[in-house]
Amino acid sequence: MDNMVDHVAGENVNQVVDKGKGGPVEAPVRDTPGYELPLLLFGGFRTLIDRLHARLADEGHPDMRPAHGFAMQAIGVHGATASDIGRRLGVSKQAAGKTVDRLLAAGYAERADDPADARRKLVRLTPRGYDALARSAAIFDDLRAEWAAALGADRVRDMEAALRNVVPAETAFRLDATSWLGAP
Numbered sequence: 001m002d003n004m005v006d007h008v009a010g011e012n013v014n015q016v017v018d019k020g021k022g023g024p025v026e027a028p029v030r031d032t033p034g035y036e037l038p039l040l041l042f043g044g045f046r047t048l049i050d051r052l053h054a055r056l057a058d059e060g061h062p063d064m065r066p067a068h069g070f071a072m073q074a075i076g077v078h079g080a081t082a083s084d085i086g087r088r089l090g091v092s093k094q095a096a097g098k099t100v101d102r103l104l105a106a107g108y109a110e111r112a113d114d115p116a117d118a119r120r121k122l123v124r125l126t127p128r129g130y131d132a133l134a135r136s137a138a139i140f141d142d143l144r145a146e147w148a149a150a151l152g153a154d155r156v157r158d159m160e161a162a163l164r165n166v167v168p169a170e171t172a173f174r175l176d177a178t179s180w181l182g183a184p
Contacts, residue, residue, distance in 0.1 A: 063106045071099045079122035
């Protein structure tokens with residue numbers, strides 16, 4: 001095979017030509033270096049998260065940050081203590097406390113007495129916190145639909161199924177990503 005330059009419509013077009021057949025052939029499939037897979041997966045994650053937060057800002061939540069979403073999921077529907085939140089996120093109680101303070105200041109969470117133990121304080125989501133989570137869920141549905149429109153619905157479903165096959169079930173929806181991405 002030789003590289004050959006054709007002049008098509010005044011432009012140079014580089015083709016790989018098989019001398020034996022006289023016509024163009026497809027370039028051989030080459031695997032990419034292993035480090036590209038995690039970078040592309042992270043790039044996809046980052047693209048979705050950045051677009052989510054741009055939309056959240058437009059919809060009344062300009063102060064939401066990615067770490068806040070993880071922390072709000074760790075708080076859950078029944079509330080949690082700062083220690084519980086830290087354990088669920090894989091960060092110290094102090095780091096969790098700083099994120100909780102930001103959520104409190106932004107009106108996404110509130111502190112309340114624990115009905116089971118008067119010595120403990122629970123962090124609970126406020127209506128504003130629930131609104132941010134509900135909007136996030138709807139925006140993620142929209143973003144997934146955009147990917148399906150761009151890539152094809154079958155390809156997106158296949159990608160999700162393939163990831164479910166290689167990502168252990170117990171780690172698929174872990175909240176402690178902040179522990180290795182940096183403290184919240």
